[in-house]
Amino acid sequence: MSDQATNDRIQDYVNKDDVVLFMKGTPIFPQCGFSSVVSQVLDHLQVKFQSYNVLDDMDLRQGIKEFSDWPTIPQLYVKGEFVGGCDIVREMFESGELQQLMTDKNVARAS
Numbered sequence: 001m002s003d004q005a006t007n008d009r010i011q012d013y014v015n016k017d018d019v020v021l022f023m024k025g026t027p028i029f030p031q032c033g034f035s036s037v038v039s040q041v042l043d044h045l046q047v048k049f050q051s052y053n054v055l056d057d058m059d060l061r062q063g064i065k066e067f068s069d070w071p072t073i074p075q076l077y078v079k080g081e082f083v084g085g086c087d088i089v090r091e092m093f094e095s096g097e098l099q100q101l102m103t104d105k106n107v108a109r110a111s
Contacts, residue, residue: 034086
């Protein structure tokens with residue numbers, strides 16, 4: 001069970017930035033194919049996002065799964081709301097839903 005401090009820290013991360021990606025590795029050097037796909041989709045959409053490498057922090061790695069009640073990483077949050085993992089993000093991107101979500105939520109573009 002994740003402790004309250006980890007839960008609070010995750011909540012702060014999710015609230016601080018419009019788009020937050022919890023991933024294995026970094027956008028420049030992803031450590032798993034699924035994290036790479038989601039990072040590439042966000043880059044393609046040219047949205048500004050903050051990423052957190054769960055491989056650097058075991059509390060975060062376990063805590064994010066409990067926080068979202070979602071068993072896998074990566075996990076994408078937009079404006080504080082959990083969107084999903086790789087398959088959901090990919091499907092939303094292919095259908096145009098993800099682009100619409102970013103527009104509807106007024107997500108900042110990457111500079």
